[in-house]
Amino acid sequence: MAKLRIATFNINGIRSRLPALLQWLEREAPDIVCLQELKAVDSAFPADQLRAAGYGAVWQGQSAWNGVAILSKGDAPVESRRGLPGFEEDTHSRYLEAAVGGVLIACLYLPNGNPQPGPKFDYKLAWFDHFIAHAAKLFRSGHPVVLAGDFNVVPTDEDIYNPRSWLKDALLQPESRERYRKLLAQGWTDALRTHFGDERVYTFWDYFRRHWDTNSGLRIDHLLLSADLAPRLSDAGVDRWVRGEPHASDHAPTWIELDMKPKRAPQKSTKTKKETGQEPAAKAVQKMPAQKRVRKKSVPVGKSARATASK
DNA sequence: ATGTCGTTCTCGGAACGA
Numbered sequence: 001m002a003k004l005r006i007a008t009f010n011i012n013g014i015r016s017r018l019p020a021l022l023q024w025l026e027r028e029a030p031d032i033v034c035l036q037e038l039k040a041v042d043s044a045f046p047a048d049q050l051r052a053a054g055y056g057a058v059w060q061g062q063s064a065w066n067g068v069a070i071l072s073k074g075d076a077p078v079e080s081r082r083g084l085p086g087f088e089e090d091t092h093s094r095y096l097e098a099a100v101g102g103v104l105i106a107c108l109y110l111p112n113g114n115p116q117p118g119p120k121f122d123y124k125l126a127w128f129d130h131f132i133a134h135a136a137k138l139f140r141s142g143h144p145v146v147l148a149g150d151f152n153v154v155p156t157d158e159d160i161y162n163p164r165s166w167l168k169d170a171l172l173q174p175e176s177r178e179r180y181r182k183l184l185a186q187g188w189t190d191a192l193r194t195h196f197g198d199e200r201v202y203t204f205w206d207y208f209r210r211h212w213d214t215n216s217g218l219r220i221d222h223l224l225l226s227a228d229l230a231p232r233l234s235d236a237g238v239d240r241w242v243r244g245e246p247h248a249s250d251h252a253p254t255w256i257e258l259d260m261k262p263k264r265a266p267q268k269s270t271k272t273k274k275e276t277g278q279e280p281a282a283k284a285v286q287k288m289p290a291q292k293r294v295r296k297k298s299v300p301v302g303k304s305a306r307a308t309a310s311k
Numbered sequence: 312a313t314g315t316c317g318t319t320c321t322c323g324g325a326a327c328g329a
Contacts, residue, residue: 012316013316013318016318037329207315209315250316
């Protein structure tokens, strides 16, 4: 499989939204999915239904609020971390990390932070700072990494229909935006912004004030790519049709497609199948079941993406 | 402040978070 499609979707309650989730999975068939706002305890996660739909999963639930999961076609992702390092006192389920298909996937649900100022906003900034510190390590590791999730940050005024009524919102505060910039300054590529250029693109339309009907949206769901993955970005989009369905989440699934073919194809392109599934993405990758073996029709994966990347 | 959801606690409807 040369193309890897990775999506992030704040589902806003996986129990009440399961039919919508299954419908979307069937129709769009993403390879990897990061979910946020499960609003369900671990035992209520619909692992069986997802398995029946062809997806393995890892998840970190919590009663009533938060909750994150990573799904992958076929075998479940290999979890490498839950919760942010150095933030063990955090009681919210907001961060899950796993290896899938030779890529390390970080699924995050950054705190909303409203009302602002106040303790919730302080928590948002503290969480963000811990995440930035961890992201720096991930970036420096040189592994192929995607940071995907609901960042609860509108990066610029070009990422919202009109900032006027949101100026006091935590999603637009200078402190939030500054941290997002600081994160990108580590070297990450904002995939949606890179793909769409100057074009407006939204991922969230709140339930209030007919914002969906008037396309009054915000771009707060992001996918950030490590250095070696950035040149592999081949497509990106937002599955807006999901937001338009009855009983929808206030977010729409947001996705990227990565071309995982070797950057420089070997002259005769005759790599053996034995060479697939050996990409050293992370320690967890090495423990990962060789799920891609079933994809017999796929183009050989070849060596590591890093083999051609300059250091 | 408001708007509208999904959740909990409890069994109708408030409170909370977003």
